[in-house]
Amino acid sequence: MTRSHQSSLLNLTAAQIAELSRCAVVFEPVDPPRSSQMAFWCPDGSEPPELGEPGTLTVGLPTGEIDTVPARRLYVAESVPVLTRARSAVAAHPATRFWGTAAVLALQFTARGRVLPWVTDDDNDAWRIAQLTSEDLAQVRQLADAMPAEARATPTESAELPAAEPLLRGFLDAVADGLPRTAASIFVSGKHEFAKGPPFRPSEARKVPQLRKWANEIAAGRDDGLRVSLRVEVASGDYERGRFHAVVQVHSLGDSSLVADAARLWADPDHPFGAQAHVDVMLAVRRAARAWTPLESLLASSVPDELELGDEEVVDLLGVGAARLGAVGVDVHWPKELARELSAHTVVGDAKRQPKDMAAFFGRGRPLSFNWRLALGDTPLTPEEMDQLAEAHRPVVRLRDQWVLVDPALAAKARNRKIKSLPPVAALGAALTGTAEVDGALVPVATTGWLEALRERIAVPDADVTADGTAGDGAIEQPAALQAKLRDYQLRGLRWLDRMSSLGLGACLADDMGLGKTITVIALHLHRAATAPTLVVCPASLMGNWEREIARFAPGTPVRRFHGGNRTLDGADGGFVLTTYGTMRLDSELLAAHEWDLVVADEAQHVKNHRSSTAKALREIPSAARVALTGTPVENSLAELWAILDWTTPGLLGGLSAFRGRWAKRIEGERDQAVAERFARLIAPFLLRRRKSDPGIAPELPPKTETDHSVPLTKEQAALYEAVVRETMAEIAEVGGMTRRGLIIKLLTSLKQVCNHPAHYLAEDASRLAGRSGKLDLLEELLATILAEGGSVLVFTQYVAMARLLESHLAARGVSARLLHGGTPVAARDELVKDFQDGKIPVFLLSLKAAGTGLNLTRADHVVHFDRWWNPAVEEQATDRAYRIGQTRPVQVHRFVSEGTIEDRIAEMLTAKRELAEAVLSGGESALTELSDVELANLVELRSAR
Numbered sequence: 028m029t030r031s032h033q034s035s036l037l038n039l040t041a042a043q044i045a046e047l048s049r050c051a052v053v054f055e056p057v058d059p060p061r062s063s064q065m066a067f068w069c070p071d072g073s074e075p076p077e078l079g080e081p082g083t084l085t086v087g088l089p090t091g092e093i094d095t096v097p098a099r100r101l102y103v104a105e106s107v108p109v110l111t112r113a114r115s116a117v118a119a120h121p122a123t124r125f126w127g128t129a130a131v132l133a134l135q136f137t138a139r140g141r142v143l144p145w146v147t148d149d150d151n152d153a154w155r156i157a158q159l160t161s162e163d164l165a166q167v168r169q170l171a172d173a174m175p176a177e178a179r180a181t182p183t184e185s186a187e188l189p190a191a192e193p194l195l196r197g198f199l200d201a202v203a204d205g206l207p208r209t210a211a212s213i214f215v216s217g218k219h220e221f222a223k224g225p226p227f228r229p230s231e232a233r234k235v236p237q238l239r240k241w242a243n244e245i246a247a248g249r250d251d252g253l254r255v256s257l258r259v260e261v262a263s264g265d266y267e268r269g270r271f272h273a274v275v276q277v278h279s280l281g282d283s284s285l286v287a288d289a290a291r292l293w294a295d296p297d298h299p300f301g302a303q304a305h306v307d308v309m310l311a312v313r314r315a316a317r318a319w320t321p322l323e324s325l326l327a328s329s330v331p332d333e334l335e336l337g338d339e340e341v342v343d344l345l346g347v348g349a350a351r352l353g354a355v356g357v358d359v360h361w362p363k364e365l366a367r368e369l370s371a372h373t374v375v376g377d378a379k380r381q382p383k384d385m386a387a388f389f390g391r392g393r394p395l396s397f398n399w400r401l402a403l404g405d406t407p408l409t410p411e412e413m414d415q416l417a418e419a420h421r422p423v424v425r426l427r428d429q430w431v432l433v434d435p436a437l438a439a440k441a442r443n444r445k446i447k448s449l450p451p452v453a454a455l456g457a458a459l460t461g462t463a464e465v466d467g468a469l470v471p472v473a474t475t476g477w478l479e480a481l482r483e484r485i486a487v488p489d490a491d492v493t494a495d496g497t498a499g500d501g502a503i504e505q506p507a508a509l510q511a512k513l514r515d516y517q518l519r520g521l522r523w524l525d526r527m528s529s530l531g532l533g534a535c536l537a538d539d540m541g542l543g544k545t546i547t548v549i550a551l552h553l554h555r556a557a558t559a560p561t562l563v564v565c566p567a568s569l570m571g572n573w574e575r576e577i578a579r580f581a582p583g584t585p586v587r588r589f590h591g592g593n594r595t596l597d598g599a600d601g602g603f604v605l606t607t608y609g610t611m612r613l614d615s616e617l618l619a620a621h622e623w624d625l626v627v628a629d630e631a632q633h634v635k636n637h638r639s640s641t642a643k644a645l646r647e648i649p650s651a652a653r654v655a656l657t658g659t660p661v662e663n664s665l666a667e668l669w670a671i672l673d674w675t676t677p678g679l680l681g682g683l684s685a686f687r688g689r690w691a692k693r694i695e696g697e698r699d700q701a702v703a704e705r706f707a708r709l710i711a712p713f714l715l716r717r718r719k720s721d722p723g724i725a726p727e728l729p730p731k732t733e734t735d736h737s738v739p740l741t742k743e744q745a746a747l748y749e750a751v752v753r754e755t756m757a758e759i760a761e762v763g764g765m766t767r768r769g770l771i772i773k774l775l776t777s778l779k780q781v782c783n784h785p786a787h788y789l790a791e792d793a794s795r796l797a798g799r800s801g802k803l804d805l806l807e808e809l810l811a812t813i814l815a816e817g818g819s820v821l822v823f824t825q826y827v828a829m830a831r832l833l834e835s836h837l838a839a840r841g842v843s844a845r846l847l848h849g850g851t852p853v854a855a856r857d858e859l860v861k862d863f864q865d866g867k868i869p870v871f872l873l874s875l876k877a878a879g880t881g882l883n884l885t886r887a888d889h890v891v892h893f894d895r896w897w898n899p900a901v902e903e904q905a906t907d908r909a910y911r912i913g914q915t916r917p918v919q920v921h922r923f924v925s926e927g928t929i930e931d932r933i934a935e936m937l938t939a940k941r942e943l944a945e946a947v948l949s950g951g952e953s954a955l956t957e958l959s960d961v962e963l964a965n966l967v968e969l970r971s972a973r
Contacts, residue, residue: 104205533675541911
């Protein structure tokens, strides 16, 4: 691979990065540094991914033996985008993570201007990392100490591994030398003539022995050079009227204790900074002047020792000037007697005005104040001190018997204290995270009084908070009318729902499927004892379940279905009203005009698309409180969680575009752990998530065994598969845009249908199915064993057409099986579920979308996924139809995967939880439409079974 391929490495897929990250990496230095390479190799001796130049590598093993392993090589510059991305991969090898961290450090040094031209031992022109501060050198040594053995596994001639720090320094130089850059003509102009133009350009190496002396002069030794800093002082300490001066200080990079004013170097010929000190200082001041222009006047002085500063320049130096100088390694030192502990934070709310009705306040209360507050040390400034700061005309002000340096940005905050007003829910969100965004910047937030007390109490899910926001005398117990004994975690869920709904704040109960969300909501309804009814919106397949659960646990509670041709709300003054998402969408105005105490959205992921008419209709229905129920609050992306919480608690997460910028992009894309932790603090009070596997949640559940069955294709399937790939890929190569995406979706669907059965893809009837599909053959074998043992089985498929073929085939074999799909009427669904639970049907065929949620099918002790879904969370929901509270027998889950096909590759990625798998989960099949033709061909290619 040549350097021309470097740009393509920036476009590596997540899967390729993940594959490379699992390799170990060795740095192979050469002269010049930009020609050095990184060798990717596998410690187990296997072949590394097919990227870069193939070859072998001699490595020292932990056993002390020396072995030769396959390797792939990339130039250092080519490897930088790979290493910097791979270092954050979950399964990254320690050596890869090390060199990725080193690459980031090299880029940081380069960005700070810590590079100089030099001449190598072989007389080549090159750039290297130089003029490092003592802090920089400590960082390099600390990193070198952490170098794993696999990162320097190439033995030296003495059979020992190379020393870590020189190897790391060589890598840093190689990164700097390999980066795009301009010629060093500023240094060599007028000194030398070059026939082919000045050296030190991004081209082939140039022999420049004549520049060695010059390079040594400007570098003054690799780590024995100088750096400068600025010491700010005021004559006689007169801060009220005196003029500020910036004094240039010189620091030795070889001896951190050696510091002197620049004036001394010119006045004392015997100074200890070396013969090239004058040149070094001028170069350092020149670099500093590029960052902060007031220093340019020093370049015209015979001695660059001192600069008088006006107040405007001091203000600039306090703000952006110091930041720019710091970026090039020039520190600014202020007088010790000047206090610099002035800080700013924001304050939300008024401690003296606690709302009497918290539910009304969070529903439609007036916005809360949101202001800047400054503090000196840990003590907030008084309003009078804030006024004094705002009126100051100098960059220093006298506060509390001391002079205080005033950052201009802080003075501006003192003058303009009021930021804006925050809606109540947004103010609570700022209190929970401790931060808020002001003009695109994240600032700390302080809360006081009742808002702080409320934050403390709701931040802990088990805290007991009454409707007025104060601590309750005791936790509520389950309602006497509830004909069941709530489990401990269900009772905690009831208390949490009561607390949030009483405060007028919505809630999302996101327990695993089968943990009893329905009975918890029934208990909440009984506890509230409201005169207005509770509206439950759910999929049609769950209406019967809700009706049965209410009759069972709350006998005598009115319950009606608002569904079907004769639906009406007349007389619906209490109890429960059950409706479907489709009916709600059609009769949204009628439902919105009715008075509701609670609105409950069951399987709330049905409204994860906030732009859908269903989601819009749900938002129009007013109520005292809103509760969302879902076992999968995040199926694909955080935007779905936003849609749910924006319905339960509008305004908490802001608008969708703002949410994506502040939260989703930084958590999903950048994997920023600090942001993820702040987001968790924000949503924790509003989303209660318990899993079956959590300690003490469902200890009575039996074990669950999951098995992936590799199924071979028949000859007919293999021929069809290859024909579909060949023909469709030819079409894809000729088109682009939406047409190409549509063809890819068609390709993926066709391949999955071929994997199921040729008759499924060819749209044939069930007259000739036997012997044509490996999956069908395996299903027959499994069913024979399961039914012989008296078991019951759920068979899930994405495709109703495939389910119908299975139903016909099993009927012809004398196997009693029934089918439930999206077109099954509600009454028929209830009857099918009852027949299965009563043991009348041993085999239940279900379409994944229609029956993957909500149903209670604990009769089953086997679950078969006939074809794979793109999102394992959806499969888990379907499995939870059987593996839920009430299941007493071990559950076996069987997943069918066609060998050598796209199903095989997707299954591998899901199992390994690789980066591309996460991309697929984030976008389903649509994510794969963005693959290149080569990547797509690699994904769908039919491979021989291993």
